[in-house]
Amino acid sequence: MEDRSGATRKLMSGNEACAEGAIAGGCRFFFGYPITPQNAIPEYMAEHLPEVGGVYVQAESEVAATYMMLGAAAAGTIPMTSSSSPGISLMQEGLSYMLGCELPCVVVNMVRGGPGLGNIAPSQSDYWLATRGAGHGDGRCLTFAPYSVQELHDWSAEAFQVAARYRLPVMILGDAVLAQMMEPVRLRPRGEAMSLDREWAVGGGLKGRERRIVNSLWVVPEVMEQVNLRMKARFDQAEAEMVRFEEVGDEEPEMLVVAYGSMARVAETAIGWAADEGIRARLLRPISLVPFPYAAIRVWAERVRLVLVLELSLGQMVEDVRLAVEGRCPVEFYGRAGGPLITPEDTLSVILSMAGVRRML
Amino acid sequence: MNRQDVFLAGLGGQGVLLAGQILAQAALRSGLEVSWFPAYSPEVRGGEATCTVVMADGPVGSPIVGRPRALVLMDAGSVERHLPRAAEGAIAVINSSLAPDPPRPDGVRVITVPANELAQAAGSERSANLVMLGALLAVRPVVALSEVEAAVLDALPAHRRSSAGVNIEALRAGYRAAGGDVSV
Structure with a gap:
């Protein structure tokens, strides 16, 4: 289907667009285990990865899927898995081992209501898991939160380059809204497979080179510390290079709204309506959750009366926003947890009441 | 910016999600930005299925709508x-x-269409979703009927093309039932 610009766009679900984005980005090794609301990702991979000579394996469990990734990554590939909240909890062990082995991978988490088995409704309650994980130890994923089906497609493709560059797990954080909704997508051409030729990868015989070891057990504390310091150096580099965010709305706002993913879509509509009511609001939408756009939020905290954080949780990203604001202005929060959605109408009411209260002070 | 929303709801199996997807595809064909957002219970049949289609001539913004401006409701529970x-x-x-004598709240224009009967007359009761979509287009022309007809054909896999006639007829029957003139 051609759109107004003459470009071909296809109506796709977030899951499908994410899977096709990964193939376009060079993914050739996918290991997964089914769970709603992301089943369309492994389904798409099972059907389409063989077209590019790729390998799809349905693992016997989420834990097994991560160790299949560990093996594939040790051989020099950038492997991928996808799951939803309870499945991502199970994957934490394998992801920590991959951090310990200094191995990159791409993980998609289409978040559902929790904790526990929860439900299949949309939620953003895995922010802590996605930004403070992966698993135990002194390391983290790099985490990106697209807010449209097009962005899911694009970030899923980019994630492979990012994972390769920083040799860290990259997490794409979506939710049941973004996973299942359909929007037009301008598809990227399918790129070449990621190269296997990495100076640390095992396999393929020695060919005159030194033996290489991929391992996360370092008994000597000073050696283990060196692994942590190397990982920290790569993380610091990512922090310097990979902060991504977008802003829309009033240029001289009285209120800064911070929301990510599906809730940024809701906030975008609500601040437009708020402008019609005479409220000067601006939306700052973190796209990279790790590294978080602390500096950009801090700049606005000097200039607004109030920061409002909107999340489909009882308040997780709000902690990072408070770290950014450092008390420069009040930080308010509105959220719901467990599956019920926040509508633009709800958000407008919150914005109006917050603006009214602040004006009276 | 012109922004339109349509909320569709019914029982699982009535084709609510598909009707919404066809509307979304027609919007894309018409050069609009569009989002289709589904929500449904885990049952294969008989649970609740809903979807929201937002169409705009710029970015659609929120795919979630709290108070819809157009509703297509296919059973009494919805x-x-x-x-x-x-x-x-x-x-x-x-x-x-399936919802005879519905309430008529103040400020809402209610149109009733006997979709199951009209679909049966068109050739298949399973096309009731398209009867409802056709009726919506007659009273709220968010996209042209011709684009929806083209989207119906897009949605049919090759081995189902033989049922195109029934589906188009169901769409037009709904359009006529709500006062639309299919000859224009």
């Missing part, structure tokens, strides 16, 4: 749950085959 959410000035197309 009417009970969702008609109270209609925005002031909204239009609601209700399937009177």
Whole structure:
């Protein structure tokens, strides 16, 4: 289907667009285990990865899927898995081992209501898991939160380059809204497979080179510390290079709204309506959750009366926003947890009441 | 910016999600930005299925709509749950085959269409979803009927092309039932 610009766009679900984005980005090794609301990702991979000579394996469990990734990554590939909240909890062990082995991978988490088995409704309650994980130890994923089906497609493709560059797990954080909704997508051409030729990868015989070891057990504390310091150096580099965010709305706002993913879509509509009511609001939408756009939020905290954080949780990203604001202005929060959605109408009411209260002070 | 929303609800198996996807595809064909957002219970049949289609001539913004301005409600339970959410000035197309004598709240224009009977007359009761979509287009022309007809053909896999006639006829029957003139 051609759109107004003459470009071909296809109506796709977030899951499908994410899977096709990964193939376009060079993914050739996918290991997964089914769970709603992301089943369309492994389904798409099972059907389409063989077209590019790729390998799809349905693992016997989420834990097994991560160790299949560990093996594939040790051989020099950038492997991928996808799951939803309870499945991502199970994957934490394998992801920590991959951090310990200094191995990159791409993980998609289409978040559902929790904790526990929860439900299949949309939620953003895995922010802590996605930004403070992966698993135990002194390391983290790099985490990106697209807010449209097009962005899911694009970030899923980019994630492979990012994972390769920083040799860290990259997490794409979506939710049941973004996973299942359909929007037009301008598809990227399918790129070449990621190269296997990495100076640390095992396999393929020695060919005159030194033996290489991929391992996360370092008994000597000073050696283990060196692994942590190397990982920290790569993380610091990512922090310097990979902060991504977008802003829309009033240029001289009285209120800064911070929301990510599906809730940024809701906030975008609500601040437009708020402008019609005479409220000067601006939306700052973190796209990279790790590294978080602390500096950009801090700049606005000097200039607004109030920061409002909107999340489909009882308040997780709000902690990072408070770290950014450092008390420069009040930080308010509105959220719901467990599956019920926040509508633009709800958000407008919150914005109006917050603006009214602040004006009276 | 012109922004339109349509909320569709019914029982699992009635084709609510597909009707919404066809509307979304027609919007894309018409050069609009569009989002289609589904929500449904885990049952294969008989649970609740809903979807929201937002169309705009710029970015659609929120795919989630609290108070829809157009509603397509295909059974009594959907009417009970969702008609109270209609925005002031909204239009609601209700399937009177399964929700006879629905309430008519102030500020909402209610159109009733016997979708199951009209679909059966068109050749298959399973096309009731398209009867409802056709009726909506007659009273709230968010996209042209011709684009929806083209989207119906897009949605049919090759081995089902033989049922195109029934589906197009169901769409037109709904359009006529709500006062539309298919000859224009």
